[in-house]
Structure formats: C-alpha cells, structure tokens
Amino acid sequence: MDGQLIAFIGVAAGMVAMPGADFTVVVRSALASRRAGVACGVGVAGGLVVHTALAVAGLAAVLIAVPVLYRALQIAGGAYVLYLGVRALGGALRASGGAQADARADTRADTRADTRAGERVAGRALRQGFLTNVLNPKAPVLFLSLLPQFVPDGAAVLPRTLLLASIVVVLALLWFPLVALLVDRLGHWLRRPRTARTVQGVTGGALAALGLSLLSAPLAGS
Known part of the structure; x- marks a missing residue:
C-alpha cells in the first residue's frame, strides 16, 4: 500500500x-431502534x-460552474435538515407526560411487537x-477537490479515483452503523424519559442550527 493511499484513508x-x-440523524434514528439507526447509517x-x-x-464541477444550481441545492439541503430539526424539537416538547414519554422513548418494544411498524421506521430512517x-x-x-490530490502523477485517473471513492463509502458503511450500535448499547440509559427528551431536544437543536447555517449562505448571497 503506497503512502498516498494510507494518508487518504x-x-x-x-x-x-x-x-x-x-452523525446527528444517525444518533436520533438509533434512539428509536437499532434497526432504524443502522438503516439510517x-x-x-x-x-x-x-x-x-x-x-x-x-x-x-457543474455545481461550481453554475452558482444557481449550487445555491438551489444548498437551500434544498438546508431546508430538509431544518425540517428534521424542528420535527425532533417538536417531538421532545410533546413527550412531556411520563407514560407518553415511556411509549415514545422505548420504541424497541413497539418494533418487536409489530414487525411492520419496525420496517416502516427503518425505511423512514x-x-x-x-x-x-x-x-x-x-x-x-x-x-x-480532495480526490485529485491523492492521484499520483502518471497513474490512471479513473481506476485510482474509483478506489479512493470506494474507500470513503466503505468507511461510512463501517462508521455510521457502528455509531448506531453504540447508541443502542447505551439505549437503557438514553431511552429513559428525561434523558430521551434531552437527547432528542439536543439533536433537534443541532439539526435546526445546521439547517439554518446551510440556508444562511445562499439566502444571504441571493
């Protein structure tokens, strides 16, 4: 394995x-169930x-060459992340009753009792x-901008770029399901009503802030 490949990894x-x-979306999905968290990853x-x-x-390169397209994708992405954040914050605010919070927080029991419901949750995640x-x-x-930096001079560009791209995808397939499994392992503590509301509120706030930051740049520049 060459040095550039090691550095790229x-x-x-x-x-x-x-x-x-x-990361935030995977954590939030994993709080619903292990299957949902892994599916989200x-x-x-x-x-x-x-x-x-x-x-x-x-x-x-088209996104760089055509600013209007790049700005439109920024707005769409920011709006979607903001939507997820607001939805999570709303769920945290609604889960205020003890029995209601228990039902919302411990969805693993629900998914075990109803396989179809579990499949729907995983599909949504x-x-x-x-x-x-x-x-x-x-x-x-x-x-x-990153991949060309790790293509050695004289190397075949397409095979090398495909290899680098595949490495990124494999790392994601390892990392995000691992995050979901770790969250699930801590599920007994994380799914306590008060903790679940706090985590959902924090992740919702983080997503909302990320969505607003994604929206601010294109809207300010328009």
Missing part, C-alpha cells in the same frame, strides 16, 4: 467521523455513493439518512 476517516448532520453511505459517483464522473447526505452540496465539491 486517514483523511477520509476523519472526514467521515466528523460530527455533523449525518446505510442511507448516509448511499448518499456518499451518489456524491463519489458525481465526483468520479466530474459532474460535481434509511430515507432520512440518504436525503440528509445527498442534499449536502458541499460533499461533491469536497470530493472533487
């Missing part, structure tokens, strides 16, 4: 593990597949993870 691992909207990785494919194809990542306009631009 370190950079990519740090990039994937960096807390952000993806897989959805995030699916979004990265789209971004890396765009970067490999060079289509991400998968979509949320995918959309949260794929609507982030900074990701394809980041890949477009």
Whole structure:
C-alpha cells in the first residue's frame, strides 16, 4: 500500500467521523431502534455513493460552474435538515407526560411487537439518512477537490479515483452503523424519559442550527 493511499484513508476517516448532520440523524434514528439507526447509517453511505459517483464522473464541477444550481441545492439541503430539526424539537416538547414519554422513548418494544411498524421506521430512517447526505452540496465539491490530490502523477485517473471513492463509502458503511450500535448499547440509559427528551431536544437543536447555517449562505448571497 503506497503512502498516498494510507494518508487518504486517514483523511477520509476523519472526514467521515466528523460530527455533523449525518452523525446527528444517525444518533436520533438509533434512539428509536437499532434497526432504524443502522438503516439510517446505510442511507448516509448511499448518499456518499451518489456524491463519489458525481465526483468520479466530474459532474460535481457543474455545481461550481453554475452558482444557481449550487445555491438551489444548498437551500434544498438546508431546508430538509431544518425540517428534521424542528420535527425532533417538536417531538421532545410533546413527550412531556411520563407514560407518553415511556411509549415514545422505548420504541424497541413497539418494533418487536409489530414487525411492520419496525420496517416502516427503518425505511423512514434509511430515507432520512440518504436525503440528509445527498442534499449536502458541499460533499461533491469536497470530493472533487480532495480526490485529485491523492492521484499520483502518471497513474490512471479513473481506476485510482474509483478506489479512493470506494474507500470513503466503505468507511461510512463501517462508521455510521457502528455509531448506531453504540447508541443502542447505551439505549437503557438514553431511552429513559428525561434523558430521551434531552437527547432528542439536543439533536433537534443541532439539526435546526445546521439547517439554518446551510440556508444562511445562499439566502444571504441571493
């Protein structure tokens, strides 16, 4: 394994593990159930597949060349993340009664009792993870600027770029489901009514803040 590839793995691992909207959405889904958390992590990785494919194809350059498209994607992504944040904050505020909070916090029992409900929760989490990542306009631009830095002079560009892109996706497939499993392991404590409301409120606030920050730049520049 060459030195550039080792360096890229370190950079990519740090990039994937960096807390952000993806991380927050996975944590929030994992509080619902292990299946939902893992599904959300897989959805995030699916979004990265789209971004890396765009970067490999060079289509991400269009976002740089056409500011209107980039701004539109920023607004769409920011609005979606803000929506998730407001929804989570609303859920935290509604879960104020003890019995009601218990029913909302311990959804694992619900999913075991109703397989179809569990599948719906996991499917929704998968979509949320995918959309949260794929609507982030900074990701394809980041890949477009990062991947070429690790293509050695004289190397075949397409195979090397595909290898680098695959590494990012594999790291995401390892990291985000691991985060979901760790959250699930702490589930007994995290799903206590008061703790669950606090975590949901914090993650909702973080998502809302991220959504507002994503919206502020394009709206200020328009």
